[in-house]
Amino acid sequence: MKKLWIGGEWTGSSGGDVRQIIDPATLEVVDEVVEGTAADARRAAARAAEAQRGWRKVPAAERGKFLHEAARILREDAAVLSMLLTREGGKPRVENLDEVEWCAACFDYYAEIARNSRGSSIPPVAEHQLNFTIKEPLGVVAAIAPFNYPLLLATWKVAPALAAGNAVVLKPSELTPLATLRLCERALAVLPPGVFEVVTGTGPEVGEALVDDPNVQCIAFTGSTAVGTRIATRAASSLKRVNLELGGIDPLIVFEDADLDVAVPGAAWARFLNSGQVCTSAKRIYVVEGLARDFVDRFVAHTSTLKVGNGMDPETDMGPLISARALERVHDQVGRSIAAGAKLLAGGRRLDVGPGHFYAPTVLTDVRPDMPAVTEEVFGPVASIQVVRDGEEAIELAARSEYGLGANVFTRDLGWAMRAMSEIKAGTFWINDPLTDNDAAPFGGMRKSGLGRELGEEGLDAFRETKHVHLDWVPERKPYWYPYANRKHEVPK
Numbered sequence: 001m002k003k004l005w006i007g008g009e010w011t012g013s014s015g016g017d018v019r020q021i022i023d024p025a026t027l028e029v030v031d032e033v034v035e036g037t038a039a040d041a042r043r044a045a046a047r048a049a050e051a052q053r054g055w056r057k058v059p060a061a062e063r064g065k066f067l068h069e070a071a072r073i074l075r076e077d078a079a080v081l082s083m084l085l086t087r088e089g090g091k092p093r094v095e096n097l098d099e100v101e102w103c104a105a106c107f108d109y110y111a112e113i114a115r116n117s118r119g120s121s122i123p124p125v126a127e128h129q130l131n132f133t134i135k136e137p138l139g140v141v142a143a144i145a146p147f148n149y150p151l152l153l154a155t156w157k158v159a160p161a162l163a164a165g166n167a168v169v170l171k172p173s174e175l176t177p178l179a180t181l182r183l184c185e186r187a188l189a190v191l192p193p194g195v196f197e198v199v200t201g202t203g204p205e206v207g208e209a210l211v212d213d214p215n216v217q218c219i220a221f222t223g224s225t226a227v228g229t230r231i232a233t234r235a236a237s238s239l240k241r242v243n244l245e246l247g248g249i250d251p252l253i254v255f256e257d258a259d260l261d262v263a264v265p266g267a268a269w270a271r272f273l274n275s276g277q278v279c280t281s282a283k284r285i286y287v288v289e290g291l292a293r294d295f296v297d298r299f300v301a302h303t304s305t306l307k308v309g310n311g312m313d314p315e316t317d318m319g320p321l322i323s324a325r326a327l328e329r330v331h332d333q334v335g336r337s338i339a340a341g342a343k344l345l346a347g348g349r350r351l352d353v354g355p356g357h358f359y360a361p362t363v364l365t366d367v368r369p370d371m372p373a374v375t376e377e378v379f380g381p382v383a384s385i386q387v388v389r390d391g392e393e394a395i396e397l398a399a400r401s402e403y404g405l406g407a408n409v410f411t412r413d414l415g416w417a418m419r420a421m422s423e424i425k426a427g428t429f430w431i432n433d434p435l436t437d438n439d440a441a442p443f444g445g446m447r448k449s450g451l452g453r454e455l456g457e458e459g460l461d462a463f464r465e466t467k468h469v470h471l472d473w474v475p476e477r478k479p480y481w482y483p484y485a486n487r488k489h490e491v492p493k
């Protein structure tokens with residue numbers, strides 16, 4: 001049984017509940033975890049605030065050494081971490097090995113950038129003065145992570161927040177806490193006690209207690225738009241900083257000049273990766289009329305080659321959905337879209353390849369912009385294809401969304417790529433290489449997909465404040481101080 005990690009040690013919860021973590025492929029119990037409470041969250045935040053007072057004074061280069069060491073241990077521990085990630089979340093093991101490597105690379109990146117990152121000096125407005133800015137940590141950051149990339153999306157918060165001198169209390173998804181808890185005993189055990197803590201439990205109990213806690217200065221959240229909106233509303237009453245990485249219904253356009261040998265497998269991967277449970281999955285696919293038939297035939301043929309099964313099997317391309325509830329929701333969205341006129345070309349049903357929550361990779365065509373398949377975020381393996389007259393119509397429809405996380409195009413025509421790039425609101429725009437991230441480049445959403453950015457220098461600044469320092473190196477009485485009688489000649493008669 002796993003416990004909470006507070007003050008650099010394992011500790012029980014103030015409540016008595018225990019949660020079973022279920023493998024979504026086999027429905028076996030992988031492990032048990034004590035369920036944290038609001039009181040545990042407050043205890044962790046108080047301990048983190050105490051630890052942060054020392055951590056902020058550790059020179060950035062020293063903090064960088066801790067982060068490099070964490071990266072090294074992460075890589076060393078990749079076999080165990082990837083196994084835990086697959087067993088609790090269902091993703092194929094190879095995707096989880098990638099996830100662990102991306103986390104290690106992110107720790108390495110922030111170890112360096114935080115110690116290189118500078119404030120600025122500003123020309124003073126008078127003699128013998130200096131003006132400069134320094135960057136300071138915020139204090140305690142509450143990081144709240146989703147189930148689909150438990151380690152990666154925690155790391156995008158934890159690495160920059162620690163590098164900037166903050167302490168972090170992390171709440172993983174209640175469905176996938178095991179790999180995160182493994183960080184406490186391995187990669188992040190190198191940190192001084194209290195600087196990094198993990199409290200497991202539900203959003204309404206532990207998450208909201210962290211959002212409300214006066215020791216917490218910033219909430220870094222990744223998850224659904226509904227929960228993110230609720231958090232922002234709550235945090236507003238205490239003016240806490242919020243970074244929100246939320247949902248998306250990303251478009252992917254296949255223009256008429258696209259090479260289908262690239263666009264077909266690229267679009268399939270962009271939609272079916274992690275069983276379609278990716279915030280930046282290509283949830284709306286637009287194909288121009290001229291090559292639509294060819295594209296759809298080849299897309300369906302490619303989909304039929306995907307091997308669905310337990311992610312522990314190295315041959316598996318696509319694992320199960322995270323829960324029975326998730327599967328029911330996806331199936332309901334597919335059903336309502338078919339009822340509204342969409343045509344089912346593949347899948348559309350549960351797959352009997354094991355006891356878990358397996359759903360067949362699904363292809364819908366004749367999708368219209370008002371169908372649930374594209375108006376709701378379908379967090380499952382459902383490719384929704386809309387055939388459009390031409391590139392103009394594709395861009396117009398792709399741009400029509402209340403979300404703005406990512407957008408993708410396949411084309412060799414720079415004109416189409418740039419027109420789409422400038423018309424579509426999206427935090428990331430991918431041309432011919434969907435869903436690829438770069439630690440040094442910002443990631444985040446526009447509109448209902450979020451506030452703020454992770455990764456890159458922006459991702460470090462998300463956890464820092466700017467302090468302006470005004471220094472006069474000649475201490476002297478200023479002529480503009482009291483008494484104003486000395487300045488009465490300046491006042492018009």
Ligand code: NAD
Pocket residue numbers: 144145146147148149153171172173174201202203204206207208211222223224225227228230231244245246247248278279280377379405445449450
């Ligand atoms: P979710 O919103 O249900 O949960 C995310 C986290 O919030 C979990 O840890 C949960 O326990 C917690 N939570 C729930 N209610 C809360 C509350 N009232 N207060 C505080 N915390 C609360 O999301 P999920 O199902 O885990 O993940 C899927 C969603 O996340 C999708 O919408 C997806 O698009 C989005 N997502 C976004 C990004 C991104 O970077 N923009 C990345 C991954 C996932």
